[in-house]
Amino acid sequence: MKLYSTNNHDLKIDFQSAVFNSMPQDKGLYMPVEIPALEQDFIQHLDRYTLREIAYKVSFALLQDDIPANDLKSIIDDAINFEAPLHPLDEDTYVLELFHGPSLAFKDFGARFMSRVMAYFLKDNEQLLDVLVATSGDTGGAVALGFLGVPNTRVTILYPKGKVSEIQELQLCSNGQNIRAIEIDGTFDDCQHLVKQAFADDELNSKRRLTSANSINIARLIPQTFYYFNAVAQLFRKGKREVVxxxxxxxxxxxAAGLLAYKMGLPVKQFIAATNVNDTVPRFLETGVYETRPSVQTYANAMDVGAPSNWVRIMALFNEQRESVKEMVKSYRYTDEQTVQAIADIYRQFNYVACPHTAIAWLAIQEYQKQQAPADDTFVFLSTAHPCKFPDIFPAEIAAKIDIPEQVNALRQKEKIATAMPVDFDAFKAFLLTAE
Structure with a gap:
């Protein structure tokens, strides 16, 4: 698999280099030079395959000889050891539950796959791998558990002070071993910017072997395609074919992972990008002006991003053609008030407890349905986190219905350990250079 930088199409590197370098020095993002089309027989008969079989087929099509087939199967079997079931709300609307992994968030798919790929490529006695990650909520917990105890790695997680939930914070700050947490007195965008500055700093890169566990790393993106194909496979078994x-x-x-899957042959009619009031992309699709803004804190904290890194990948997938993107991607934004109301509506109508991110995706389906002519569509909205991570958002009646997983009860017995830091790259750089 050869990859190029979104800022330099002439730059070509292999998959292993992209995994460990994370981001090109030109501050672009890595993308596949060629996106393989999956065999039609496989696509038409997705319902015959399990999630792990789908994961192997999709990843092998992309990686080819970068990882031998048997080794890739072993990585998949170890990393993707949980399911992503569809839960029906009604005959035509389903929740894709992506929170059945160890950190109770969809990012377990990317973090577990990436950590095992890195461990596979790491050689004995190599320089310690410093993994940097900025999180607005769920990424950090998934990365922490994905890398916990992985030899020859050290993970540093940056998160915005006061802007993650109690459970999310404990997942970041209670691990010890090779996992460190830094509490930044700022926003997620500040955390993300500090990480990007680190990758562009010559002195840091000469003294530390840096890589990223954010979705800027191509090894995070690939496994997120798996559950889109698997969702369609589950729908095929129900006789459903037109998917939104x-x-x-x-x-x-x-x-971006869903759109990569689409380019590989995923049979899907439409994508809807649902955001909170951090609406950089909806505004761009409406006006043609891409204007980032400082992120605003909301109940859906994992979506509190004012400068979404992966948008450049989506534009690259569509050859920078905004009109082409608009045909495949609709985008709507919602306030906290609308989110809370949606949580209540979903519970009242379907007896289902949705986290705030999930509720926003459901709202987007309602809006899309009002704007489109009636069709035989099946709607799937992604549930990206277990509702137990957001206990303060739910009214008492709904909160009482949330099943609390055992690992959450165990977390509450642990101590928070984090380093407080201002938004100061020099301080962050000094931390990376001096910490052992």
Whole structure:
């Protein structure tokens, strides 16, 4: 698999280099030079395959000889050891539950696959791999558990002070071993910018072997395609063929993976990018002006991103043609008030508890249905996190219905350990250079 930088199409590197370098020095993002089309027989008979079989087929099509077939199967079997079931709300509307992994968030798919790929490529006695990750909520927990105890790696997680939930924070700050957390007195965008500055700093890169576990890393993006194909496989078994996906969108890695799957042959009619009031992409699709803004804190904190990194990947997939993107991607935004009302409506109508991100995706389906002519569509909205991560958002009646997983009860017995830091790259750089 050869990859290029979105800022330099002449730059070509292999998959292993892209995994460890994460981001080109020109500050673009890596994308496949060629996107393979999956065999039609496989696509038409997705219903015959399990999630792990689909994951192997899709990843092998992309990676080819980068990882031998048997080794790739072993990585898949170890990383994707949980399911992503469809839960029906009614005959034509389904929730794709992506929170059945160890950190209770969809990012387990990317973090577990990436950590095992890195461990596979790491050689004994190589320089320690410093993994940097900025999180607005769920990424950090997934990465922490994905890399916990992985030899020759050290993970540094940056998160915005006061802007993640109690459970999310404990997932970041209670691991020890090779996992460190930094509490930044700023926003997620500040955290993300500090990480990007680190990758562009010559001195840091000469003294530390840096890589990223954010969705800017191509190894995070690939496994997120798996559950789109698997969702369609589950629908095929029900006789459903016309599929619309609604995706809660913050840094736009999740929907970028869906669009990569579409380019590989995923049979899907439409994508809907659902955002909170951090609406950079909806505004761009409406006006043609791409204007980032400082992120605003909301109940759907994993979507509190004012400068979504992965949007450049989506534009690259469509050859920078905004009109082509608009045909395949609709985008709507919602306030906290609308989110809370949606949580109540979903519970009242379907006896289902949805996290705030999930509720926003459901709202987007309602809006899309009002604007489109009636059709035989099946709607799938992604549930990206377990509702237990957001206990303060639910009214008492709904909160009482949430099943609390055992690992959450265990987390509450642990101590928070984090380093407080201002938005100061020099301080962050000094931390990376001096910490052992």
């Amino acid at each position: 996906f609604a995706v809660p969108s913050g840094n736009f890695g999740n929907i």
